[in-house]
Every structure is written in structure tokens, then in C-alpha cells.
Amino acid sequence: MSGAAQPIEGQRALVTGGAGTIGSAVVDQLLAAGAAEVVVLDNFVRGRRENLADASAAAGDRLTVVEGDIDDRALLAELTRGTDLVFHLAALRITQCAEQPRLALECLVDGTFNIIEASVEAGVKKVVASSSASVYGLAEEFPTTERHHPYNNDTFYGAAKAFNEGMLRSFKAMHDLDYVALRYFNVYGPRMDAHGKYTEVLIRWMERIADGRPPLIFGDGAQTMDFVHVHDIARANVLAARADVTDRVYNIAGAEETSLKGLALALLSAMDSDLPLEHGPEREVNGVTRRLADISAAARDLGWKPEIGLEDGLRGLVRWWVGLGAEAAEAVR
Numbered sequence: 001m002s003g004a005a006q007p008i009e010g011q012r013a014l015v016t017g018g019a020g021t022i023g024s025a026v027v028d029q030l031l032a033a034g035a036a037e038v039v040v041l042d043n044f045v046r047g048r049r050e051n052l053a054d055a056s057a058a059a060g061d062r063l064t065v066v067e068g069d070i071d072d073r074a075l076l077a078e079l080t081r082g083t084d085l086v087f088h089l090a091a092l093r094i095t096q097c098a099e100q101p102r103l104a105l106e107c108l109v110d111g112t113f114n115i116i117e118a119s120v121e122a123g124v125k126k127v128v129a130s131s132s133a134s135v136y137g138l139a140e141e142f143p144t145t146e147r148h149h150p151y152n153n154d155t156f157y158g159a160a161k162a163f164n165e166g167m168l169r170s171f172k173a174m175h176d177l178d179y180v181a182l183r184y185f186n187v188y189g190p191r192m193d194a195h196g197k198y199t200e201v202l203i204r205w206m207e208r209i210a211d212g213r214p215p216l217i218f219g220d221g222a223q224t225m226d227f228v229h230v231h232d233i234a235r236a237n238v239l240a241a242r243a244d245v246t247d248r249v250y251n252i253a254g255a256e257e258t259s260l261k262g263l264a265l266a267l268l269s270a271m272d273s274d275l276p277l278e279h280g281p282e283r284e285v286n287g288v289t290r291r292l293a294d295i296s297a298a299a300r301d302l303g304w305k306p307e308i309g310l311e312d313g314l315r316g317l318v319r320w321w322v323g324l325g326a327e328a329a330e331a332v333r
């Protein structure tokens, strides 16, 4: 036993990026698990207050939402004081990192350093950090284990996430800060950004299908992804805090390979549509043509396995998205 197991019950947790897609699901689950207090730090560049509406209705004054930036060291010192657990999710999207690498450096690298440094100063018991499958780039082995090397990654985002993991390891060695980093694969689920500039392909396809137009696939759609539902990722965060493990990284994925074409067909089925697929010209988006994770380490050490399969997950996503449209229509009425 390393003594790194932390209960959620009665603890105070700080969630950076807690108004985002995954962060808000982590907040919901921490409150449901009996956290004494959950503090969200988010600068709302992408996060939305609506994402925390359920949490704030259910938790009342156990939830505090702070609008602020992880570049604000004084604020981090204040927020980490008396905090037991830090869940660090604040980051920019991979596409924005490519467009604005200096901003990405300041947010993903300096910001993460600030969180780690403040956590050490405040005596935080454990940090659970969001890493990404992007650290692998296009992997050479499938299913890909955590021991796979990171040298095929050529994105700034993936480089920053790999460095985040390295920083956490070094602070464990220098200051004995307990941590777990989770490498999420292809994330989907409710509260995905439905309106922003970096809206995911699933949202664009739902819009087209609802308009009676076929989902558009650029190229043959043979590239594969490994999908994991937001709810399952939030569970992994909670289990990573609870498990008696430290100084480890884990793949968090569905451990099933789905092609882009297969995804479009599954979405058509979830929307009860018999529209055909439409193929457009190949577009070079990224060089990652295949993803499939080995998740046996998370199963063994965290007791984590995905609970929501793609078919059920997509149906839930569609229900959420249809509800968003209904809310918007209600608002303009």
C-alpha cells in the first residue's frame, strides 16, 4: 500500500476546467460521492454555466464556482489552501493549440506547472490530471499500452500533455506529490461543445441528419477511433483519486475500434434515420489513422471499465442534443 488512496467523502476538491464537458461531469460525480466542497475554477473560454446547473441545484453551497485563470498564481494559492484533491482538466483544444501555440504553452504548460506548484505548497493530497491519447501520435502497436513511446506525436497539444505527465513525475520525485494522469481517447457525450468554433464531427453530423442531409465523411472514413463516454471518464477520475496508486498514467478508452464510417452509421441508427452516407474529398486533418487502447492497467489498478457502450452512448447524446434545440426554441419564444 502506498497510502495514496483518497476518499471523496468529506473532502474538499478543486476542479480546474470544471465548467467544461468532462470537468462538469467530474463535479457531478464528486458531489454525488459526498465531497464536502467542490470548487470549480474556469475562465469560461469554453466552459458554460449551464453545465453546472444540475450540480448547483443538487449541491447548493457545497459547490463554489470561481471565474478565473490558471495563470493567476495568487488565486491558485488561495484556492488550493485547505484543498485535499485537485482534478486538473483546464486546457485548450488540440486545434486551438495548433493555431495559437504560445497561448497553448501558457495554458497547458505554464498553467499546469502553476497548479502543481500550488498543490505542493498547499499540501494537496493527490492530483488527478487529464492527459490524452495524443501523447502517442499514430501508435505502432495495437492495442496500445501505456508503455508505448511518445515519439510519434507531432502535435503541440500532445507534446504539452506528455510534458505535463513528466512534470507530475518530477514533482512526485522532488516533493512526493501523489498524482494519477489519465490518457483519454476519443471523448463524446452530453455537454460537448455544440456551438463553438471547434465543434466536433458528431455535432455537425447530427445537424445534417436532423436537416435530412446525409452525414458527410471526408475520404473513405476508414480511420479508426476508440470512443469513451464522458460519464465513464468522470468515473475514472473519481476512481483514480480513490485507488491506492500514485505516479502512474492510465489509458481511459472504450477498448473498441470504430471507423469514422462505422461511427456515422451508428449515429444514423441512433437517430432512427435511413439516410445514406456522403463522401467528400480526403482532407488531411491529422496523421492518426488508427486508435485502439489497452485498458487492462486501469481495470487492474483503478477497478475501472467503461460502462456505456457506443450504441447507448450515442442515443443519449442525441437525446441531449435534441433537448438543447428545444431549450433554445423555448428561449426565443
Ligand SMILES: NC(=O)c1ccc[n+]([C@@H]2O[C@H](COP(=O)([O-])OP(=O)(O)OC[C@H]3O[C@@H](n4cnc5c(N)ncnc54)[C@H](O)[C@@H]3O)[C@@H](O)[C@H]2O)c1
Binding pocket: 016, 017, 018, 019, 020, 021, 022, 023, 041, 042, 043, 044, 045, 046, 047, 048, 068, 069, 070, 071, 088, 089, 090, 091, 092, 093, 107, 111, 130, 131, 132, 133, 183, 184, 185, 186, 187, 188
Ligand atoms: N474531449 C476530448 O476529446 C479529450 C481527449 C483527451 C483529453 N482531453 C482533456 O480533458 C480535459 C477536459 O477536456 P474537455 O473535453 O472537457 O474540454 P472543455 O474545453 O470542455 O473543458 C476545458 C475547460 O477548461 C477551461 N479553461 C481553458 N483554459 C483555461 C484557463 N487558462 N484557466 C481556467 N480554465 C480554463 C475552459 O473554459 C473549459 O471549461 C482537457 O485537459 C483535455 O485536454 C479531452
